[in-house]
Every structure is written in C-alpha cells, then in structure tokens.
Amino acid sequence: MILVTGATGNIGRSLVGRLAGAGAEVRALTRSAGRATVPAGVGVVEGDLDDPGSLRPALTGVEAIFLLRTGDTDTSQILKTAAEAGIARVVTVSSLLAQTHPDSSVGRTLLRGEQVVRDSGLEWTILRPWEFFSNLLFWAPAIRSDGVVRAPRPGLPSPAIDPRDIASVAASALLEDGHGGKTYPLTGPATLTPQEKIAAISAALGRPLRFEEDPSLATEDPADDLAAAVSFPGVCAVASPGALSTVEDVTGVPATAFRQWAIEHADSFR
Numbered sequence: 001m002i003l004v005t006g007a008t009g010n011i012g013r014s015l016v017g018r019l020a021g022a023g024a025e026v027r028a029l030t031r032s033a034g035r036a037t038v039p040a041g042v043g044v045v046e047g048d049l050d051d052p053g054s055l056r057p058a059l060t061g062v063e064a065i066f067l068l069r070t071g072d073t074d075t076s077q078i079l080k081t082a083a084e085a086g087i088a089r090v091v092t093v094s095s096l097l098a099q100t101h102p103d104s105s106v107g108r109t110l111l112r113g114e115q116v117v118r119d120s121g122l123e124w125t126i127l128r129p130w131e132f133f134s135n136l137l138f139w140a141p142a143i144r145s146d147g148v149v150r151a152p153r154p155g156l157p158s159p160a161i162d163p164r165d166i167a168s169v170a171a172s173a174l175l176e177d178g179h180g181g182k183t184y185p186l187t188g189p190a191t192l193t194p195q196e197k198i199a200a201i202s203a204a205l206g207r208p209l210r211f212e213e214d215p216s217l218a219t220e221d222p223a224d225d226l227a228a229a230v231s232f233p234g235v236c237a238v239a240s241p242g243a244l245s246t247v248e249d250v251t252g253v254p255a256t257a258f259r260q261w262a263i264e265h266a267d268s269f270r
C-alpha cells in the first residue's frame, strides 16, 4: 500500500492516477474526503499533516509514503510515526531553490526540511522541482478578462515543469528500487520567458494575448530578494540552472513541453 499525501493537489492528483494505473494499492490522504475525486479502487482517508496523531489510521498497513509537506508540517513527527507504523520508503518534494540558493532564507528552510527526511531512517528520495506550469493558472482571470498579463517585472527565462512529470518521477521512486538516497533536480524541457509562455497560451486559445510590465504590482515588504523574485506566479526573476534531463533519465519519457500543457489546459483560460 502506498499513501499519497497532497492527493488532491497538482502533483498528488496525477500521482494517484499513475500509481493506480500501474496496479499499485493506493490510499489518498485529504483533509476532506467529500471533496476528493480519485480513480476507482483508490482508498480515500482523512488526516491533517499539521496534526501527526490524526495520521495513524492513514499510515497503518502502508509500505511507502509520498509526503507533500505544507508550511506548518512537523515532518520529523510524521516520519517518526511512519517508521513506527513500519513504513520503509518516503518520497518528498523540496524545491530546486535548495540547490540554486542554499544560503537564502528560503534555501535554508528547504535544506533543513530535506535533512529531516534524510535523517528519518526510512529509504528516502527527494524531488527538487523548479517552478510549476500550473502556477500560470494564476494568469487565467487576466487572460479571460482583457488578455493582458500584468506583472511587476519582465521575468527571466525559466525551465518550468509540468507537475504531472513530477508525479511520474515520484511514481518511479515509489514503485521501483534504485532511487533510495537520491536527490533529483527537476525542470521542464526548455527555458521560456513569461512572454514565450503567453505566446503558447495565445496559440492554444487562438486569440492574441500580451504581457505588460507594471512595477506597481511589486510585492511590498518581501522577506528577502529571493522571496520577491519568486513572488509573482509565472514570472520568475531568479536565474535558473537551465533545462535538465532528469525527468527523462528517471522515467524514460521526455518532460512535457509547455505548448502541450497550454493546449491541454486551454479551457482553464477561456
């Protein structure tokens, strides 16, 4: 049995489908079972990651866990409970900022979170994705209203990733041997500017869209420069490590191109 936390989210929803499709026994964790839609045969269990005691029923009989941490999650307590329940394997999500900006406050927080997983005694795999394609759904109201995406800065080319590809890597790490002790940096297949992403959405919708810089939208009082640089969804102002091949290396399938995601999600922008 594999427990998927964050099962109703961008990665988790897709991961549940991939694991069930591979024939694995899957249990999906949510805080509200009534809202969760899962494939036939997948069990749904309620639990709150911020209340590790509430997870005991969810953890019973589980061999591996996909652990999506939330802001307040006490990961060490969850992993202690998981180890006591006999769980052997954990796959978790950090961020590539842990590698590119280890000395920032965000980077330090991510690295501390990763270390808790490495120290858990379970066989661990850590996924470090760059920004997600799904962040661009934030642009949908603007695209629907007047077709103009306004952002505080032009942004830098960025190799954003389809969360479904993160799910594919997670599925490999959960189902196969050989991923224990690995930290996987994950990006999409190409670096694109915000303007290039808007052009791809425009092509998918068949109508013109444009980008407009509006410095007045800058976040007031950001925690630090890095927090400011990643604060506006889809307009990353942080230098990236470029497009990496990890998704294909791990899964054997190339990472999804943004234009493909845009076509498949066009209705969200209509």
Ligand SMILES: NC(=O)c1ccc[n+]([C@@H]2O[C@H](COP(=O)([O-])OP(=O)(O)OC[C@H]3O[C@@H](n4cnc5c(N)ncnc54)[C@H](OP(=O)(O)O)[C@@H]3O)[C@@H](O)[C@H]2O)c1
Binding pocket: 005, 006, 007, 008, 009, 010, 011, 012, 029, 030, 031, 032, 036, 047, 048, 049, 050, 068, 069, 070, 093, 094, 095, 096, 129, 130, 131, 132, 135, 163
């Ligand atoms: N977006 C990015 O660009 C980016 C980049 C790098 C890393 N990341 C990391 O990726 C993760 C986000 O992944 P995602 O986009 O798949 O998540 P998501 O779509 O935001 O979904 C999060 C899920 O977590 C569940 N959840 C939230 N709080 C919970 C709690 N207290 N107890 C139990 N479940 C809880 C929610 O499910 P219910 O409401 O059903 O309980 C929700 O479906 C974060 O760790 C983030 O730091 C994101």
